[in-house]
Amino acid sequence: MTRMMQFNSPFLLGFDDMEQLLERVAKGSDGYPPYNVEEVIAGSGDTQKRALRITLAVAGFSRDELSVTLEDNQLVIRGRQRDGNERVFLHRGIAARQFQRAFVLADGMDAVGARLENGLLSIDLVRPEPSKLVKTIEISGQ
Known part of the structure; x- marks a missing residue:
């Protein structure tokens, strides 16, 4: 199968890394752990x-078995449970397993906090305020 360039138009300049980004997102993962993404309002008043x-x-997972990092515009959440040898199981239906889940973030997005409560890890991200840039380019010549 041949690779198809998505951004080969002469009008899309500077999007060279976009294809790599799309490939990274398309790889996906095994679906564990399940997650939600929601839009919230942060702050108060103005x-x-x-x-x-x-x-x-x-x-x-306990708090010390989880890590949340920002790596090259990716939010990476890792979990590694410690399997204690002091417990004897008659039946083991809940396996101690590790995971890694990554989310690609837009430029300027920042993680401002993480909270573990009732078995749910919540990570808050703020979006940068879009700024409209109008710049006049001076034309030089004879």
Whole structure:
């Protein structure tokens, strides 16, 4: 199968990395842990901003078994449960498993906090305020 360039138009200049970004997003993962993405309002009064909240179902993980990092415009959440040898199971239906879930963020987005409550890990992201830039380019010549 041949690769099809999505951004080969001469009118789309500077989008060279976009194809790599789309490939990274398309890889996906095994679906564990399940998650929600919701739009929320952060702040109060005149300082209200639209924000995003990612919530992952991480039942069985403690705070020290989870990590949240920003790596090259990716929000990466990792979980690694410690399997204690002191417990003897007659039946084991809940496996200690590790995971890694990554979300690609737009330029300027920032994670402002993470909270673990009732088996749900919530990470709040703020969107940058879009700014309209109008710039006049001086024409030089004879």
